[in-house]
Amino acid sequence: MDAMPEVSRESGFAGESGAVKIQERLQKRHQARAEDAERKKEAKESKSVAEEQGEYFSSSFNTERASIEELLSGCSGADRAATARLLEEATAKTQQLQKFLNDSTLFLTQYELRKAQAALQKLQSSLAEAREEALPRKKFAFRARAKATDKAPAEDAPAPDAAAPAVSGGAQVDGAAESEQCRFSNMDGVCLTKTAEEIQKRDVLLTHLTNCKVRLFGSPSTLHLKHIDNCEILCGPVSSSVFIDHCRNSTLAIPCQQLRTHHTTDTKVYLHVTSRAIIEDCHGVSFAPFSWSYPTLDKDFSLSGLDQARNNWSEVDDFNWLAAGTHSPNWSVIPEADRRTNWEP
Structure with a gap:
C-alpha cells in the first residue's frame, strides 16, 4: 500500500521532465526557423542590392560609352585640330570608363563583367582606328648604320637622317617621327x-x-602586344x-589596371594588376608579382593612378575553364624559388 504514492511521484517527475524536453525541442525548432528566415531575408536583401548595383553600373556604363561613341x-569631317581635341577627350573618358569597370568588378557577375570588358575593348579599338584614320602615322623606317669604309653620298643626294643609337646584334633603328614614337614592329634580335618623354601617356x-628585349619607361595609356615570340618585355x-x-x-613584366591575354603559350608574366587578369585560349601561362624596378618607377605609378598597395596578380579568370572550385590547367603560379628578381641585361 505504501508503494503507490512513490510510483505516483516518480510518474509525476517523469512527466515534468518529458514536458521540459518537449519545450526545449520546440524552442530550438522555433529558433532554427527564425534563423533560417533571417538568412533568407539577408540573402534576398543582398540579391536586391546586387541587382540594384548591377542596374546602376549597366546604365552608367552604357551612357558613358554612348558619349564616347558620339x-x-x-x-x-572635322579639321585636324578639332579632331585632336575630340580624340583627347575620348581617350580621357575611355580611361575613366576603364577605372569605373575595374572598381565595379567585386559585385558584377561573370557574364556582366565579360560583356562590359568586351564592349570596352571594342570601344578602345574604335578609338585607335579613329586616331589612325584622322591622324595617320608616318611609315616606320629601318636603316643600318653606314660602315666607315662606305662611300660618302653624292653631293646632290639627300642627306640621310641621323642614325639612332646602336642596339644589340649590330642592328640600328632610325628615330621615328613624334607620332610614331610608341610603336615597334617587325624586328628580330634587337x-x-x-x-618616359617618348611615351607621355600614349598608347x-x-x-x-622576335628575340627582342624591350624596355618601356614612363606610364603608357594602353599597351598592345601582338605576335610576340621569345621576347623579354618590361614596362612601366x-x-x-x-x-x-x-x-x-616570352617573359613580360607589367603593372596595369586590367590584363587580357589571348592565344598565348609558355609565357611568364610578372604582374601588378588592380582588377583581375583574364586569359582566353591560352596554355602554359605562369604568373608572379611584378618585380622590375627603375629609378622613376614610383613617380610613374603616381602618374598612372594605379594603387601600388593593391595587386591581384594571382587572381586569374580563365574564360575557357568553367569548372567551379577546380584550378584551370592553363595557368600557374611561378614558384618563389624560380621567380626572377634581377632584370639587368
Whole structure:
C-alpha cells in the first residue's frame, strides 16, 4: 500500500521532465526557423542590392560609352585640330570608363563583367582606328648604320637622317617621327627602349617582334602586344589596359589596371594588376608579382593612378575553364624559388 504514492511521484517527475524536453525541442525548432528566415531575408536583401548595383553600373556604363561613341563620330569631317581635341577627350573618358569597370568588378557577375570588358575593348579599338584614320602615322623606317669604309653620298643626294643609337646584334633603328614614337614592329634580335618623354601617356603597340628585349619607361595609356615570340618585355605602369595576343616563349613584366591575354603559350608574366587578369585560349601561362624596378618607377605609378598597395596578380579568370572550385590547367603560379628578381641585361 505504501508503494503507490512513490510510483505516483516518480510518474509525476517523469512527466515534468518529458514536458521540459518537449519545450526545449520546440524552442530550438522555433529558433532554427527564425534563423533560417533571417538568412533568407539577408540573402534576398543582398540579391536586391546586387541587382540594384548591377542596374546602376549597366546604365552608367552604357551612357558613358554612348558619349564616347558620339565624340568619335564627331571626328568625321572635322579639321585636324578639332579632331585632336575630340580624340583627347575620348581617350580621357575611355580611361575613366576603364577605372569605373575595374572598381565595379567585386559585385558584377561573370557574364556582366565579360560583356562590359568586351564592349570596352571594342570601344578602345574604335578609338585607335579613329586616331589612325584622322591622324595617320608616318611609315616606320629601318636603316643600318653606314660602315666607315662606305662611300660618302653624292653631293646632290639627300642627306640621310641621323642614325639612332646602336642596339644589340649590330642592328640600328632610325628615330621615328613624334607620332610614331610608341610603336615597334617587325624586328628580330634587337634591344629596344622608349623613354618616359617618348611615351607621355600614349598608347603603345608592339607587334611582330622576335628575340627582342624591350624596355618601356614612363606610364603608357594602353599597351598592345601582338605576335610576340621569345621576347623579354618590361614596362612601366600602364594607366588602363594591357592586351596580349599571340605571344609565346616570352617573359613580360607589367603593372596595369586590367590584363587580357589571348592565344598565348609558355609565357611568364610578372604582374601588378588592380582588377583581375583574364586569359582566353591560352596554355602554359605562369604568373608572379611584378618585380622590375627603375629609378622613376614610383613617380610613374603616381602618374598612372594605379594603387601600388593593391595587386591581384594571382587572381586569374580563365574564360575557357568553367569548372567551379577546380584550378584551370592553363595557368600557374611561378614558384618563389624560380621567380626572377634581377632584370639587368
